[in-house]
Amino acid sequence: MNLPSFLWLWKIAAWSMGLSLTAYTILGISGFWMYNRRINKQPRPQWLRPLHYLIGGIMVFLVLLLLSIGIIGTLGHYGSLGHSPHLVAGLLVVVLVLISAISAAQISPKRPWARSLHVSTNVILLLGFLLVTGSGWSVVQKYLP
Numbered sequence: 001m002n003l004p005s006f007l008w009l010w011k012i013a014a015w016s017m018g019l020s021l022t023a024y025t026i027l028g029i030s031g032f033w034m035y036n037r038r039i040n041k042q043p044r045p046q047w048l049r050p051l052h053y054l055i056g057g058i059m060v061f062l063v064l065l066l067l068s069i070g071i072i073g074t075l076g077h078y079g080s081l082g083h084s085p086h087l088v089a090g091l092l093v094v095v096l097v098l099i100s101a102i103s104a105a106q107i108s109p110k111r112p113w114a115r116s117l118h119v120s121t122n123v124i125l126l127l128g129f130l131l132v133t134g135s136g137w138s139v140v141q142k143y144l145p
């Protein structure tokens with residue numbers, strides 16, 4: 001395959017990344033909202049937790065989609081992986097998102113550590129997102145016409 005034939009793939013990557021960052025923002029707001037209600041011992045809207053869960057699932061899906069796009073595109077172009085620091089940033093984000101989702105499913109009054117693990121993973125995830133967007137932005141330049 002020649003270079004421009006990959007352009008559509010990296011466009012999907014850029015759009016998915018935009019959606020992931022939007023999802024992250026909504027998760028941050030709804031997560032903080034749940035936290036706020038819990039600390040103030042006030043009931044929270046019934047839809048809040050399912051919404052947070054649903055958007056979280058969408059974000060996990062998008063990140064796994066980005067991982068497959070990245071691997072398929074890089075293998076198709078070079079025939080091998082590991083051509084820039086973007087690989088490390090990408091794997092970091094995938095691991096963090098999975099830790100976040102698994103710890104989220106463990107949150108309960110019996111397991112207080114799961115909540116703090118969930119929240120701290122997501123703080124580091126923001127840094128990971130910035131690294132992967134920056135490095136992705138930089139490697140995509142060579143595919144642009």
Ligand code: HEM
Binds near residue numbers: 027034049055056118
């Ligand atoms: C990976 C996808 C995610 C899933 C599946 C998920 C799911 C959950 C679940 C099930 C809870 C427990 C709600 C409860 O107390 O019953 C929770 C809590 C929380 N989530 Fe997420 N979440 C995700 C991503 C995020 C992200 C990216 C952020 C921040 C940017 C975030 C922030 C929070 C916060 C602050 C709480 C704590 C609420 C509290 O202290 O009561 N979550 N999440």
Ligand code: HEM
Binds near residue numbers: 063066083090132143
């Ligand atoms: C969570 C987000 C992302 C993940 C997990 C991810 C993952 C990956 C992985 C694992 C590779 C293979 C790298 C290698 O072996 O060298 C890759 C390559 C690539 N990704 Fe991403 N990526 C993400 C976001 C982005 C974004 C936002 C862009 C920009 C549009 C992008 C553009 C690229 C390009 C152009 C390559 C080819 C690398 C090269 O030519 O050296 N990625 N991605």
